[in-house]
Amino acid sequence: MLSNYTYSKYAINKGYNDDVKLFSPYYFELISNPRELETGYWEFEHCKVKLNSSYFNFSGGSIPPQPINYWNNVDANEKPFKQLDNKYYFVIWRGDENFDWRIIKFKNDTDVGSSQKTIDNLKDQYYLILGSYFGVRAVNLYIHQPGFTGFTHLWVKNDNYFKFVYCWNDDKEPNTPFISPKTGQIIDWNLK
Numbered sequence: 001m002l003s004n005y006t007y008s009k010y011a012i013n014k015g016y017n018d019d020v021k022l023f024s025p026y027y028f029e030l031i032s033n034p035r036e037l038e039t040g041y042w043e044f045e046h047c048k049v050k051l052n053s054s055y056f057n058f059s060g061g062s063i064p065p066q067p068i069n070y071w072n073n074v075d076a077n078e079k080p081f082k083q084l085d086n087k088y089y090f091v092i093w094r095g096d097e098n099f100d101w102r103i104i105k106f107k108n109d110t111d112v113g114s115s116q117k118t119i120d121n122l123k124d125q126y127y128l129i130l131g132s133y134f135g136v137r138a139v140n141l142y143i144h145q146p147g148f149t150g151f152t153h154l155w156v157k158n159d160n161y162f163k164f165v166y167c168w169n170d171d172k173e174p175n176t177p178f179i180s181p182k183t184g185q186i187i188d189w190n191l192k
Helices: none
Strands: 027-030 035-038 041-043 049-052 071-073 088-093 102-107 116-122 126-131 140-144 151-154 162-168 186-188
Touching: 088 116, 088 140, 102 116
Parallel strands: none
Antiparallel strands: 027 049, 035 041, 071 162, 088 102, 088 162, 116 126, 126 140, 140 151
C-alpha cells in the first residue's frame, strides 16, 4: 500500500482509507504524480515515495500529534470545588467499607456557598454531598449518613471511602467510565 491516493483491489480496504496507518509503524507516502493515459488508467514513469510514520518522526516527515489527556486526577489539597468551573467531575466512592465501589458523574455548575448539593444517594443510607460541613466555609465532598451525627467521612485524600476524584478537562460531556465494583479501579474509560 503506497498511500491514500492509491486505490486497488489488492490494498487493505481497497485503499479507500488509510487503515494501514493504524497498525503499521511505517508507511509510504506517494510523492510523484501519475499520468493519466486513458480514463481510469494511470501510469507512473518514476514512482517516488517517502517513508513516513504516525508514531515516529523522520527528518522532513510529519510530527505525530501530542496525545491529549482530558482526565485529570484531582487531589483534595487542590480544593477543586472552591470556584465554579462548569467541568464534569467523577467520584469513585462508597458509604461503608463493606459496600462495593461506585462511580458518579456531576457537573460543578452550582454555587453551593454555605449550602449543600446532594450528588449521589446510596441505598438511602449514605449521601455524597458537595458543600460546606459543620459551618466551615470550605466547599468539599463528604459522605453524610442520616442519624445522630449525620457526618461520616470527609474527602481529604484517597482512602477506604473515596478512591479517586477525576476532572474532565473538556467542554463536551463525557461518558462515565466503568469501574470494578470490588477494587474501584477503572477498567474501561468509555471514551467516545
